[in-house]
Amino acid sequence: MVVRPASLAMIFLVALSWLSSVTHSAADEPAADATPQSSIRHSFFVAGPDFTGIIGEDGSKEWDSGRGGARDGWVLPTGNVLIAWSDVVKEFTPGKTVVWEYKLDPTNKEIGTVQRLKSGMTLVTELGSNPRLMEIDSDGKIQVEFPLQPETDNAHMQTRMARKLDNGNYLVPHLLAFKVKEYTPEGKVVKEFATDAEDLGGREAKNWPFTAIRLENGNTLICLTNGNKVIEVDAEGNVVWKVSNEDLPGNPIDDACGGQRLPNGNTVITAYHAKKGVKLMEVTPEKELVWTYEGPNRVHHFQILTTNGLPLIGDPLK
Known part of the structure; x- marks a missing residue:
């Protein structure tokens, strides 16, 4: 089922009002979820098991979708919010009007991820x-479709954060295959990045790839969920950067599902399994922990929206 978008003018007016509230910062008082030595404050979108919405820089809930358990989601340039649950994808205005919707095909079991593309199509x-990847237009018609190759019949573990690349291909993590695969629009696999190398601990380390991000330098950032580490690999798959609990005080990485590379070069990582303590953390290239979120909301995936009152510039690398 698909609902057509409302008028852009109406969305824009609502979005302006909402963005004004989201980008306000608690400039005169430090955020409770920042590390003591840090003056960094972030607002961010959360796709989580208990809460799916926007957390302000002061740690308060700025916007609530009304439903937990989300898999993936984005705050769009229009101010609308695009969210994937296991059974449905919905695009909301800031006022919570649903303007686009896609429901899971009954022949499958789960929706894995969503991404709004520059073309206006929606990747699901x-x-x-x-198991399949689709591009769906605003009328709900599938314009691109091809089967995925997850190397397992375990539906829940077949794939997660698929993303379309600037070259027109798609980057798809396959957890139990221990591989990130790059597909063409015809469904041909043209590149693979393995995550079960012995120097990463082999398959026993459960380095299941969950999020894969193609960076501007051509490298690929990969979050390894149960492996509790994040790696950056070059075009040949060689590890050029890695962060794990061996590098950070207090072992804060606890199920590294989601990740985002910020414009300043820092990397934000989830601790999805954590019910107390650190749920999100920001790490510098030198592996210094400079910000944490320790609020009550668990984080499956996320999108950093602002830093100290200023919106992030450019397409979010998440």
């Missing part, structure tokens, strides 16, 4: 007996 992956 489905998991199950027919």
